[in-house]
Amino acid sequence: MDQKKLNIIETSIKLFAKKGFSSTSVQEIAKAANISKGAFYLHFDTKDDLLYELFEHYWRRMQKRINEVSSTPMTPKEKFIHQLKVSMEEVADHREFIIMQIREQVIPFNDMIENLIRRMRYHSVMFYRNHILAIYGSEAEPFAWEASLTVQSLFKTYIDLMIMDNMEFSLLKVAESIANKMDAVMEGYKSGHDCPVITNEVISRVIPENFQLNQMKDIMTQLQEIYDQENDVDLKDTADLLLQELTSKAPRPAVIKGMVFNLERYDEYIDLSSQIRAHYM
Structure with missing residues (x-):
């Protein structure tokens, strides 16, 4: 990405985390980035365009880190643990990005931004589901969606403690703990004491437009x-x-x-x- 464009994105995310997206003007972004307002519009047509590229930029960074782990020979569970770890590292390194999302309960999304966020959410669930199937095999198929959301919720809980409460953890230990808890979740499903609510049918109703189950x-x-x-x-x-x-x-x-x-x-x-x-x- 062009360095000037990246500078605008990284500057804007700090302002959005501090003031909110709606309350931050293009003029304020330009001033903080040490560029003219006209230079801003050379890179982004609108503030919504900036927001879209901001989400896309951080999502791609995360995917690149995860893909790097995928290239390393490991067992499925080891790969899952290390991908969780690098995901948390990216969150910790871009704390302002998470704060902006928490602060802005209602960002004025256009259709393009809303669709991107839905795709990101779906990819995130698929990340957990694919790992569950890789670790536990085809017998986990009936429980894979529900278990994915359960483990994702646990991940988000640790992220909230890190970001909102400034708690510090060994990220490797957190990742290992999540993986071990996933073992317990899957044992519960296999025992027959719990019946999954989130099935293929349920997921098919919430997948993004043009996305296939x-x-x-x-x-x-x-x-x-x-x-x-x-x-x-x-x-x-x-x-x-x-x-x-x-x-x-x-x-x-x-x-x-x-x-x-x-x-x-x-x-x-x-x-x-x-x-x-x-x-x-």
């Missing part, structure tokens, strides 16, 4: 759109090779890994690369 189908759709619509030859070739590999009877992990690495060079496809990693890496 069948994640593999969604991956293929996005790759086909890249191949059909993008002009970048390298990107088209990457999508084409992934389409061929993912539909083959024996997908080759090394080829998929190489193509996903190529895909990650394009910021707008960080989410897609994360989805592919969750399934194959």
Whole structure:
């Protein structure tokens, strides 16, 4: 990202955390960033555009960190623990971003921002669900959505203590504790003493527009759109090779890994690369 644009984003998030999005003017952002108001509008058409890119910027940062862990050989549970740890590190490093979201109970979203946030929420649930299935296998399928939301709530509780109450923890110990509690949650479901309320049917009612519950189908759709619509030859070739590999009877992990690495060079496809990693890496 252009350094001047990044400076505006990082400056604005501090102002939004302090004053709120609605109460912060473009003039105040420009002054704090040491640029003219006209220079602001060279990078962002409106303050809402800035907000959209702000959310997208921090979401992509988080996904890049998580993807780095995905590339390291580990057991499924070890991978989950370390991805939780880097997620908490990103939250701690960008405390103002979380404070802004808590402070602004009603941000004047446009449709684009609202859809982005819904996609982020859904990806977050899918993150936990994919890990649950990787760790506990297909027998966890009936409980995977409910367990995902349960573990996500636990994660959020620790984040609230860190951000709002300034409590300090060993992030590795917190991540290990969450993973161990997930073991207990899954044992409870397996014992038959609890019946999940959150099922595929329930989730299908809340997924974002144009998002498909069948994640593999969604991956293929996005790759086909890249191949059909993008002009970048390298990107088209990457999508084409992934389409061929993912539909083959024996997908080759090394080829998929190489193509996903190529895909990650394009910021707008960080989410897609994360989805592919969750399934194959």
